[in-house]
Amino acid sequence: MRLYRIFIKNQIRNYIFGSVVAVLAVGSLILLSSLEISSIEYFRLLLVLGLSFIIMAVMEIGVFLNQIRPIRTALYEENLTLPMLEEAYLHTHQMPRRAVQRIMGPHLLGLSLPACLMTFWMIYNGWITVPYFYLILAVCGAILVACMHALIEFFLTCTAIIPLIKEFRNRALEQYGIDFSLEGHVFVPIRPKFLVSCMLIGTFPLFLFIMATQIRLHGNGGPVGVVGLQSYWAWASMVLLIGTLFSSIAAWLLTNSVQHPINELYQAMNHVRDGNLIQVQDEYSDEFSKLVAGFNMMVRGLQTREQQSRQLLDSYFTTLAVALDARDPYTAGHSLRVAEYSVIIGQLAGLTGQQLDDLRKTALLHDIGKIGVRDSILFKEEALTDEEFDQIKSHPVLGENILRQIEPVEKMAPYLGGVRSHHERYDGKGYPDGLAGTDIPLHGRIIAVADAYDAMTSNRPYRKGMDHDRALAILEQGRGTQWDPEFAGLFLAYFGRKPEPLQTGYPIKTG
CATH class of the missing domain: 1.10.3210.10 (Hypothetical protein af1432)
Known part of the structure; x- marks a missing residue:
């Protein structure tokens, strides 16, 4: 089906984009360019990376195919039942979260574990002349890169699944007369989504910079002794602490600024649902002001219709009474x-x-x-x-x-x-x-x-x-x-x- 092919194409494009940004453009160029090693050792590291990438790809493709199976079944099955359609609808909503699980699972382990083992073996046999503690830095770097990749993949997948959600809703309406809805169920709350995103964006460059600086200092004969390492990591820990604290405060402020108008509108909608047609006070200067204005316009329209319906009902009652009394002068x-x-x-x-x-x-x-x-x-x-x-x-x-x-x-x-x-x-x-x-x-x-x-x-x-x-x-x-x-x-x-x-x-x- 054409929609399925477009979805797969978008997923592959999003995956490549996330990999390039998070792995090659950020991880490889920063970490590898900081190493003071020979060209042959660079080649051997790239070989390790390539083999690890193949292992990772095999594992991740298998998991991805399993994740999209309900979607593919729903799009290609001719005699599609309502439970199958509903399962595909709910499963599609969970695809962004499953993308994060895939990146932090088979993607991370499939790449970092074989790479660390092969690099350890090359260091042990003298094929690569780097300290063993670089493997610890590499694992930390791999986790950071995977986190950034998962972040990119999450938001891109949120956009990619929209056509599928519309398709499953339209099919349910056409074939069974049922309109699918999450009814307010939240798979990924805004608060953790914003907090994690801001934390990653704020601390990711700091972690990479500190690790790259450690590698650069060691390669240039810098502070490699115990005292030197303790001094460096004390400084680095202070930088990380300040950066993490700043990121946390920024994430908290940003989350609250988004959650407040959403909560206001949600509470107002509950009042409207219960028949209390209240408007929301517009106290925002960003795009939420447009959203509040649209909500209030909707409420005013409902108030007008409610008034007309009430007048019509009143007229209906009065007309019935007058018609009844008219039987007898x-x-x-x-x-x-x-x-x-x-x-x-x-x-x-x-x-x-x-x-x-x-x-x-x-x-x-x-x-x-x-x-x-x-x-x-x-x-x-x-x-x-x-x-x-x-x-x-x-x-x-x-x-x-x-x-x-x-x-x-x-x-x-x-x-x-x-x-x-x-x-x-x-x-x-x-x-x-x-x-x-x-x-x-x-x-x-x-x-x-x-x-x-x-x-x-x-x-x-x-x-x-x-x-x-x-x-x-x-x-x-x-x-x-x-x-x-x-x-x-x-x-x-x-x-x-x-x-x-x-x-x-x-x-x-x-x-």
Whole structure:
């Protein structure tokens, strides 16, 4: 497949680039140019390096082929299953980390171990005239070079795997309708990535310089005695300590400067996910300012859509209530008035924000179940039979069932209890469930008061509406029996009537 060939080509190019920079351009040119040895000894060292390179290549190629096997399978397999595709997707994300493991494993050991053994053998047989402690320096140099190579390979591989990740995601969407995502999982955290990178960049030249200087001083007859070596390495250790400390501080500062805006945006996204559309304060003067500006622009767009959706939903509830009331000219505006009275009681009871909005919407739809009651019964002017009254009493349950059909179901959940229970009585003699006291949902207890007041003061086919004072008197009599004493008391107090001590009331027909 073309994408696979491009990926392999990029990996080979990246590997060669990293090797040239870290091994040849840095390691060989600095270390080997510092040695005072003959041309034939240079040739022998290059021969050792060449043989070691062959051994390393065999080991590393084997490991690399094993690392890319899931990717190759996913790209060439015709009957690709979803688990195979997901494995390839996750495996591709881990390729930068596996590249570091490959460089620090078979690459380092495959090159340094054979090279040290062959060089030791040549020194022992007198083919190369360098001190044995140079082997220790060579091992240290090999580790440093491998670290720098791994650093370069890591970042280049991060770029090379992007087309593969896109390909696997597109295939999953096309074939299975699933969008792969790490869901916030982090394979390589930013903090260790930045700390290690800065430490290597800061200390790598120092280590190479100190080792090269040691070799140069020894080759020129410099301080090779015990005292001379102790003095040199004391100085070198101080330089390394200062350089490492500076690199650590720089790495820590750089990491914090990057992590802070990322954490701010991540926390803001969690708020957005939970429905709290907050914006991030722009306090940055670099490219993160553009990122914050883009995030805030997205949030403002979501806020606009949220407001439009809320307005549309409000209109939807109001329209349903008006359409319901329009069936009967005698009850026109009933649902709107009940909603208004319910909000008044809710405010007096201390409800605010979403609680108050849920109460208003519930009140607007409290009689939605009457859609399922026949007109001949609903508008009957004579007394209802028991069977007909049972059908009237079914409208709270019908209303709940109607709202349960609206998607998404969880959005309707706050309104179900109030719609079902607005004809329950505080003394447990109401319907449909015979609930009593605070077992009756909060919205049901509030709407029951508002519904009763409007029903008593509105004209109906079978009677003329009561006057305001008479309706309030009945509410006062029914506190604690038919209606919740607290909410009925708040409603009475709103109209300037001080509630009397609780006493037994009597039921009335509400609607």
